[in-house]
Each structure stands twice: as structure tokens, then as C-alpha cells.
Amino acid sequence: MKFENTEIYGFKSALRGMRNPLESWAKNDTTEENGNVTIGENDLSLARRLIKSGSEHRKFMRQIFVSVDITGPLYWWKEFDTYKVGTVANSTSTMHKLASTPITLDCFEIDDYDGSLTYESGGLSGIIDKHIEFLEEMRLKYLETKDKAYWKELIRWLPSSWQQTRTVTMSYENLLAMCSKGQRRNHKLTEWSVSFINWARTLPYAQELIFGDELDD
Numbered sequence: 001m002k003f004e005n006t007e008i009y010g011f012k013s014a015l016r017g018m019r020n021p022l023e024s025w026a027k028n029d030t031t032e033e034n035g036n037v038t039i040g041e042n043d044l045s046l047a048r049r050l051i052k053s054g055s056e057h058r059k060f061m062r063q064i065f066v067s068v069d070i071t072g073p074l075y076w077w078k079e080f081d082t083y084k085v086g087t088v089a090n091s092t093s094t095m096h097k098l099a100s101t102p103i104t105l106d107c108f109e110i111d112d113y114d115g116s117l118t119y120e121s122g123g124l125s126g127i128i129d130k131h132i133e134f135l136e137e138m139r140l141k142y143l144e145t146k147d148k149a150y151w152k153e154l155i156r157w158l159p160s161s162w163q164q165t166r167t168v169t170m171s172y173e174n175l176l177a178m179c180s181k182g183q184r185r186n187h188k189l190t191e192w193s194v195s196f197i198n199w200a201r202t203l204p205y206a207q208e209l210i211f212g213d214e215l216d217d
């Protein structure tokens with residue numbers, strides 16, 4: 001998987017608004033210089049307390065936004081799509097662009113692919129190679145004939161390991177839910193438990209705001 005063009009915004013205003021309920025703006029000590037935000041000790045302490053108090057108290061987390069281009073397999077996107085509330089994604093089009101470039105092994109998620117695996121009928125790599133060859137033949141036949149029947153079979157037999165890129169916008173509250181111990185942090189799909197979690201850990205103040213339970217432990 002790939003995570004590119006990550007942008008984070010809203011920290012300063014979110015942490016200022018966090019103090020609205022008790023009108024404690026005088027204690028606000030978050031600063032921003034040249035686009036770099038530094039959360040002060042007062043604000044970080046309050047933020048951590050609000051996070052522990054539950055979603056109704058940590059509304060400021062919904063006002064810290066992340067935009068990122070994620071390239072991942074369709075089987076991963078199928079699980080990501082369960083997070084509909086508060087997330088927006090704009091994807092590349094399999095429908096329109098599938099036939100535009102050659103289909104090779106690199107088009108699929110192969111981070112932990114082991115082609116040496118065997119089973120009763122033979123080796124995994126041989127079957128995968130034949131399937132990719134079939135897909136590429138369907139693509140070429142469609143380009144040659146413009147017969148949509150070939151395109152339909154190409155779509156029909158496209159594996160869920162096919163990689164798709166989406167530009168995703170979400171909040172720190174979304175990330176807190178996705179990265180919790182009870183959700184994706186220890187998921188059996190390494191695309192979640194390794195790739196996504198490791199990327200989330202690179203975000204500003206991720207340890208304090210998203211993975212704060214590890215500090216408590």
C-alpha cells in the first residue's frame with residue numbers, strides 16, 4: 001500500500017474551540033508558525049482528558065482533518081467503506097480506465113505475496129501468472145474489437161487484490177476509531193495492522209491523540 005500527499009489542517013482552530021464550553025481561552029497555548037503547529041502543555045492536557053471522557057466530549061477531534069492519497073487493494077477498500085460517517089473519498093475509475101494500461105503483477109497488492117506457496121493442483125505463482133495473462137488478453141481483445149463482452153469479462157474476473165487510488169478526507173476522530181485496539185490495530189489483514197497503522201503513527205501528535213491508550217498503559 002502507498003500513502004501519499006498527506007495534509008493535516010485545523011489543529012489551531014480545533015484546540016481553540018475545545019475551550020469554548022468553559023470559556024477558558026486564556027489557557028490556550030497552541031502556536032502555529034510557518035504552517036507548523038505546536039500544541040502547548042495546557043491544551044494537550046485538556047485534549048487528553050476530553051478524549052478519555054468519550055466522543056461527546058472530544059468534538060474537537062472531528063475538526064482536525066487529514067487528506068491523503070491511498071493506494072490499496074479492493075478487498076481493503078471494502079472494509080474501509082464501512083467508515084462512511086465523516087469520511088469522503090474520490091477514487092480513480094476502474095469502470096473508465098481499467099483497459100487503458102497493461103495489466104501486470106504490479107497492478108495488484110503484493111506486499112506480502114508468497115509465490116512459493118503450493119497446493120494439490122500446483123504452485124500459486126503459476127496460477128496467478130495465468131490469471132493475469134487471461135486478464136491482459138481480455139483487455140487487448142476489448143481494445144482491438146471494442147466489443148463490450150470482453151470488457152465485461154475483464155471486470156467480472158478482476159481479483160479483489162487490484163489496487164485502486166483514492167483521495168480520502170477524514171478527521172482525527174475517524175482515525176481514533178479506526179486505530180483503536182478493538183478495531184484495526186491488531187487486524188489480521190496486514191494492510192490494516194501494519195500499513196495503515198504505521199502511516200497513522202506518522203501524523204502530528206498521533207501518539208497523544210490517536211494512540212493515547214498506549215501512553216496510559
